[in-house]
Every structure is written in C-alpha cells, then in structure tokens.
Amino acid sequence: MTWRQTKLRWWIACWLLISTAPLVPAAEPLPANPPPLNEKELFPYKPKGRGTATGQAFLSSSSGKAITRAGVPVYLIPRVHYTRTWFERNVRANGCTSTSDAQSLDGPAAPVSPVDCLRDTLSHILTDKRLAPYLRTTRANPTGHFWFTKIPAGRYYVVSLLEEGSGAHQDEHQSGFAWATLDLDAGEKATNLVVTDCRSGRC
Numbered sequence: 001m002t003w004r005q006t007k008l009r010w011w012i013a014c015w016l017l018i019s020t021a022p023l024v025p026a027a028e029p030l031p032a033n034p035p036p037l038n039e040k041e042l043f044p045y046k047p048k049g050r051g052t053a054t055g056q057a058f059l060s061s062s063s064g065k066a067i068t069r070a071g072v073p074v075y076l077i078p079r080v081h082y083t084r085t086w087f088e089r090n091v092r093a094n095g096c097t098s099t100s101d102a103q104s105l106d107g108p109a110a111p112v113s114p115v116d117c118l119r120d121t122l123s124h125i126l127t128d129k130r131l132a133p134y135l136r137t138t139r140a141n142p143t144g145h146f147w148f149t150k151i152p153a154g155r156y157y158v159v160s161l162l163e164e165g166s167g168a169h170q171d172e173h174q175s176g177f178a179w180a181t182l183d184l185d186a187g188e189k190a191t192n193l194v195v196t197d198c199r200s201g202r203c
Contacts, residue, residue: 041080049152055193057160068144076136079155
C-alpha cells in the first residue's frame, strides 16, 4: 500500500467517525408560552421513597455573612417542564430584585413591592392544586438547616423564600430566594446541600 492510499484511508476513517458521532444537544430554550402541565411527568414523585436530603438555606450578605431565618419553609419541587419554566423565569432570574412585576406562569402581574413580588411568585406554584400532591415542605431551624425524608428518586428544585427580618442591622432586612437543584437516586442520602441566592458564588 502506497503512502497516498494510507493517507486516503486515514481521512475516510476520520470522516466516518465524525459523521457517526452523536451530536451534543444545545441548551433547551424556554418556550415563549408556558407549557401545559403534564401530570404523567409527576406520577413518580407522589409515593414515599427511601431518599433523604439535608442542607442549609441562607442568603448571602455583601460582607459574605450567611443570613438565615428560623422556621422558614423549604420546598422540594419536582423538576418537570412546567416547573422549569416557572423556576427559570422567576427564581433563577430573580425578576423581583429590580422591578415590581412578578412574572407568573399566566403572564405579568400587577406591580407590587419586591417582597410581595417574591411571595406572589412562590404562591403560583404552591397554590396550584394539581401540583399539591407532589410538593414536599419542611422548615429550617435557627441556623437555616433543614431535613427531608422519604423522598422518591427524581430531579428537584429546593426553594426557600427568606423574607426580611425586623432587626436593626441592614443584613436583617434582606429578602430573596435561596435555591438549589437536586438529582436524587433511589435510596440516596444527599447531605450538606447549599441552598442560597448564589451571591456567594456557590451555584
């Protein structure tokens, strides 16, 4: 075999390898309109599971201090198409920090204060009766630590709304969403979850 034939075969082999390689999917864009709720996606999240999840929910002050609220609810929300749209538009983007318009799954709401905006944003998920059987709630202790038990395997958002406190220090008046994502295998014990507003750079 000549050098030219060897080179030709090498190029053909490379071309075949590249042309048959699986394509890497692009990031899925958010739909212009909220997707309908497909309850079949939620069925695996209804029964009791064997998994557990523990962590700490807090906001980060400008000085890097962890701001916690005793007794604040922490929610475990199944990560499906319907809740993903809500989360990306309202929690990750945190649309209540600079404007007063809460972007809900049903469209923009009337202007409200930033704290009311955050509360209204969360209520769109919590008051949806179709989602109620699949949501789980616990409360954080004074240091922000929380525990979930009997969780089925799946993909979740862990979300907590920390509202402003009444103390004299400026940090105590901070409010916002603390959040994290969780992928849980059957019977897995997830520990030390950091549920925060990402100002700490841990997201």
